[in-house]
Amino acid sequence: MALDNKIDNHDKRSIQDMIAKKKNGKNITSITEKVMPAILFLIAAVSILTTIGIVYTLLTETIEFFKRVPIMDFFTGTVLKPLSQNPEFGVLPLINGTIISSIIAMLVAGPIGIMTAVFLSEYASERVRRTLKPMLEILAGIPTIVYGFFAFTFVTPLIREFFPSVEATNILSPGLVMGVMIIPMIASLSEDAMTSVPNAMREGALALGSTKLEVTFRVVIPAALSGIIASFVLGISRAIGETMIVTIASGSSKNFTFDITQSMQTMTAYIVEVSGGEAPAGSTIYYSLYAVAMTLFVFTLIMNLLARYVSRKFREEY
Amino acid sequence: MKYVDTNQVQKNMNSRLLKNNVLKSVFFLATIFGLIVLAVLIIRVIMQGASWINMDFLTNKLSTSPDRAGIMGAILGTFWLMVVVIPVTLILGVGTAIYLELYARKGRFQSFVQTNIANLAGVPSIVYGILGMTIFVRALDFGNVVLAGGLTMSLLVLPIIIVAAQESIRAVPQHLSEASYGMGATKWQTVKNIILPAALPGILTGSILSLSRAIGETAPLVVIGIPALLIPFPGGIMDRFTVLPMQIYYWTIDSSLVEEYANLAAATIIVLLVLLFLLNATAIVIRNKFQKRY
Numbered sequence: 001m002a003l004d005n006k007i008d009n010h011d012k013r014s015i016q017d018m019i020a021k022k023k024n025g026k027n028i029t030s031i032t033e034k035v036m037p038a039i040l041f042l043i044a045a046v047s048i049l050t051t052i053g054i055v056y057t058l059l060t061e062t063i064e065f066f067k068r069v070p071i072m073d074f075f076t077g078t079v080l081k082p083l084s085q086n087p088e089f090g091v092l093p094l095i096n097g098t099i100i101s102s103i104i105a106m107l108v109a110g111p112i113g114i115m116t117a118v119f120l121s122e123y124a125s126e127r128v129r130r131t132l133k134p135m136l137e138i139l140a141g142i143p144t145i146v147y148g149f150f151a152f153t154f155v156t157p158l159i160r161e162f163f164p165s166v167e168a169t170n171i172l173s174p175g176l177v178m179g180v181m182i183i184p185m186i187a188s189l190s191e192d193a194m195t196s197v198p199n200a201m202r203e204g205a206l207a208l209g210s211t212k213l214e215v216t217f218r219v220v221i222p223a224a225l226s227g228i229i230a231s232f233v234l235g236i237s238r239a240i241g242e243t244m245i246v247t248i249a250s251g252s253s254k255n256f257t258f259d260i261t262q263s264m265q266t267m268t269a270y271i272v273e274v275s276g277g278e279a280p281a282g283s284t285i286y287y288s289l290y291a292v293a294m295t296l297f298v299f300t301l302i303m304n305l306l307a308r309y310v311s312r313k314f315r316e317e318y
Numbered sequence: 319m320k321y322v323d324t325n326q327v328q329k330n331m332n333s334r335l336l337k338n339n340v341l342k343s344v345f346f347l348a349t350i351f352g353l354i355v356l357a358v359l360i361i362r363v364i365m366q367g368a369s370w371i372n373m374d375f376l377t378n379k380l381s382t383s384p385d386r387a388g389i390m391g392a393i394l395g396t397f398w399l400m401v402v403v404i405p406v407t408l409i410l411g412v413g414t415a416i417y418l419e420l421y422a423r424k425g426r427f428q429s430f431v432q433t434n435i436a437n438l439a440g441v442p443s444i445v446y447g448i449l450g451m452t453i454f455v456r457a458l459d460f461g462n463v464v465l466a467g468g469l470t471m472s473l474l475v476l477p478i479i480i481v482a483a484q485e486s487i488r489a490v491p492q493h494l495s496e497a498s499y500g501m502g503a504t505k506w507q508t509v510k511n512i513i514l515p516a517a518l519p520g521i522l523t524g525s526i527l528s529l530s531r532a533i534g535e536t537a538p539l540v541v542i543g544i545p546a547l548l549i550p551f552p553g554g555i556m557d558r559f560t561v562l563p564m565q566i567y568y569w570t571i572d573s574s575l576v577e578e579y580a581n582l583a584a585a586t587i588i589v590l591l592v593l594l595f596l597l598n599a600t601a602i603v604i605r606n607k608f609q610k611r612y
Binding site: 029030033036044050051054116118123139142143144146147149150152180184214234240242244248268271275305308 | 334335337338341342344345346348349351352353355356358359362363366409410413414416417418421422430431434435436437438440441442443444445446447448449451452453456473476477480504505506507509530533534535536537540541543563566567570571573574580583584587590591594598
């Protein structure tokens with residue numbers, strides 16, 4: 001009774017009232033209770049809208065582009081001259097530049113990344129690992145524009161010191177720097193895959209008299225292979241999508257060549273160049289932007305799906 | 319007859335151990351390689367740019383003459399960009415995370431959204447730039463102002479903050495929310511009063527990390543069309559603007575014309591890296607100080 005009175009005095013209402021009110025569902029609490037899930041749903045839908053937005057804008061403008069330039073000319077053309085009197089829109093020089101810069105990057109990041117992963121997961125003591133890993137992560141946190149500056153003002157002059165025939169803008173230097181940028185990504189993903197190999201397997205091999213090296217190459221790496229391959233594929237995807245380093249250090253020559261000492265343009269760098277001004281909306285050059293972006297988007301999407309497929313399909317379960 | 323020839327074993331073992339030790343040093347060198355490049359990069363930038371940093375450089379307007387050029391406009395631009403990015407990413411990111419973790423029924427739709435977010439995280443930043451240019455700058459006709467750039471950047475970093483928020487919400491122990499339900503709290507009350515406060519340090523860490531990504535990102539803004547011209551200081555989110563990375567970009571590509579521009583770029587890089595360092599240090603402090611263990 002005392003309790004009842006207290007609530008009564010405090011709130012000027014009885015518990016029955018409160019219950020009735022709650023049942024009516026007219027107070028603020030129950031309204032928020034109904035509205036919040038809907039609001040949260042709408043918020044969550046933004047990420048889907050983003051995807052739809054990307055696909056829709058790329059697709060509609062790309063279709064417009066292919067009305068003006070035949071699709072076969074685009075994908076098989078080896079000449080890209082968007083600004084000339086008789087413009088030609090062959091995407092192969094860009095795809096070539098993208099692939100070559102990614103190959104150079106992976107030649108650096110692949111071996112060094114995997115060796116770093118092996119060292120951190122198999123050889124380093126816990127203390128060494130805990131000091132080195134955050135330091136490597138700094139490397140991943142540096143903005144790409146800074147790497148671009150580094151490639152253009154330091155690495156390229158350095159290369160030209162030894163090989164004067166290399167051009168001032170070339171695909172080699174941004175490729176190498178991009179490789180350094182991707183090392184932490186490959187190292188950390190591969191290391192995760194390696195550390196998840198159970199210790200019992202290592203101990204079994206060690207007990208049979210293997211050295212650590214043999215354990216690494218015959219037991220750990222085969223067992224972690226799916227994760228390592230996935231990290232490579234993600235690294236490639238990252239290299240394909242990288243923009244600022246190649247834009248700054250590789251120039252804008254649309255060469256279709258395999259000579260890495262020359263300037264080449266990647267798909268990303270082309271987008272930067274064209275959107276950077278000269279293209280009035282509605283012109284063919286403007287639409288070519290979307291066609292190239294669509295190609296880039298499909299490339300990276302395939303790589304990302306492939307990475308997920310590899311790591312799921314070929315995972316060794318222990 | 320001896321089953322094991324000890325001499326033979328000894329001979330083989332030596333070379334195997336040697337190989338092991340040699341490759342161990344090779345692996346170590348590979349690990350150090352990245353750090354050496356990092357050190358060279360930082361030393362190089364500091365040597366080139368440190369002497370250019372002074373009060374004038376930080377507070378002056380842009381100028382074509384290197385001696386008088388300053389980055390106040392870029393600093394303000396970065397600030398206004400954050401004014402857009404922070405609330406938008408927090409609301410969208412945390413809201414999505416709450417929905418996926420606490421409200422969505424485990425099923426097709428939830429895993430669809432989840433896959434979608436993973437795919438968005440892998441889309442190159444320049445593609446977001448094209449989205450921003452098409453939707454925000456042209457279709458909605460904002461022009462190349464802070465708001466358009468900020469919304470584009472928000473979409474770009476959204477996957478990072480969603481994943482971070484999801485992880486920290488998942489880490490809140492079940493018994494806390496059960497206790498809250500047991501006291502008669504409704505679902506939203508539990509989310510607002512129990513789960514979000516407990517997950518806050520993780521969410522903050524994630525949002526600071528996504529913020530530092532947004533501060534350092536250049537490509538989407540290039541596509542949106544940040545002018546290289548000398549524009550007045552931005553005073554709000556509907557003004558045209560430039561940011562620190564854009565300034566680095568323009569000064570770097572123009573350094574073949576005016577050599578000192580490279581030094582200005584280096585000086586701006588120092589400012590940018592210091593800013594990012596401070597942000598990340600804050601994230602680490604928050605993580606260590608407020609992260610409760612249950």
